[in-house]
Amino acid sequence: MATRYDIPVGSQHISLLEPLHFKLVTENEKIVDVEANVGYVHRGIENACTSKFKFRQVSFVVGRVCGLCSISHTTAYSQVAEKLIKAEIPLRAKYLRMLVIELDRIHSHLLCLSHVAENSGFEALFMKTMKDREFSMELLEAVTGNRVQFDYSIVGGVARDLKPEVAKEIQQKLNTFKPKLDDIMDTFKNNWSLSLKNKGIGSVTRENAMKLGAVGPLARAAGLAIDVRNETEDLLPWKQVGFELITETAGDVHARNLVRLRELYVSIKIIENILNGLPEGPIVQELKTLPEGDATVRIEAPRGELFYFARGNKTQILERLKIKAPTFSNIPAFVEIFKGNEYASVPAIIASYDPCLSCTAR
């Protein structure tokens, strides 16, 4: 008869970058049940946004929801606020928002991949991926002024224009990065020892991904074609700049790695197309109206669907702001995908899931 153990993982654990707690119930080495606790870092941001800050200031507050995908939050909020004040922003600002969103996706995906390598016991690949990721942080700083928590999208457009020398630097660094990405792709795809830790581990089927409401790379790795960039052409012209929806079918850690790696190629293509076809014109629209009514916005953050709901009442302070982060949607799937796996696979599964509790708890 198997021996049952309750094994706590987190809220502070060597394989967890986020304050998240799991109670894993195992029978010998096999996980048979999971309880998750995400309630460690609630900061009351939704409350602050509807009580302490004027609606134009809120884009700077939601930029602090997450250090990794702050551009997704500031863009989603700016779009929802622009809907409430019925504003159309300049086309150049839309292109610049997409540029920074894709630079951000590159740094976020590479961070996730490096941690999958680390949690799979492949330290050298972790260090290589982190080293090669540095260019994206440098470019984000060059474009926005900050390495993290960049207040780039603002209500009405973007905060800074793209200087010609920065555009040139982006293209140069992308050219340097491409062969490095080929090398990283080759290792993740073909390395035998990594495959033992990643293939067939932490699997979720397409049907379960739908039943559990999975989003982002977790869903796409299971063959579920869900990417908000495919559905929001009215807000940002993704298809004009070469967006391509990536899916895999195996649904395991390996497939999630491949989805993220293939999405990096798409991000590079999008950025290059933006640089080659960046429209001339203003970067911000002067707006003087007050927010009124309800609006919703969905945006594809690096981890998946980010959703904003806002209600304005013709004052400077919003009546309600609701933020639904992608990790929040993925919690039900995350709890399920542990089951049936060996306890030793937990670190790699956690990293491949790419949780962001800062976004989730807000």
Added chain:
Amino acid sequence: MKKIETSLDKLHSDISNFYKFDLHHFIVMNAVDLGNEKMELQWFFCDYAHPCETTMFQTVAGSNDLIPSIKDIVHPAWVGEAELVDLLGLNIENTSKGFVLEADFDGAPLKKKK
């Protein structure tokens, strides 16, 4: 966005008739405190098919009304329900406090002060 008015009595059957797990993606449950002990409740869905349409079920309830849970129909809804119990003090069936806040947290931070 398609808005569908429902009521606490009809909510379960309305969502049961609408939701197909392979056709609809559940986005989130939301609530807005309208004051005077009234809560506006919203459930957002979108289609998997392209181009997708967003559908919102909507109703107004009293702050202390027992709100039916839809997690037996839409499994991932348990996360959104648990969050709103903590943040807005909603009374949702089979859902207790303690998901994003401590279980003994006093009050609900997004609920309007009387």
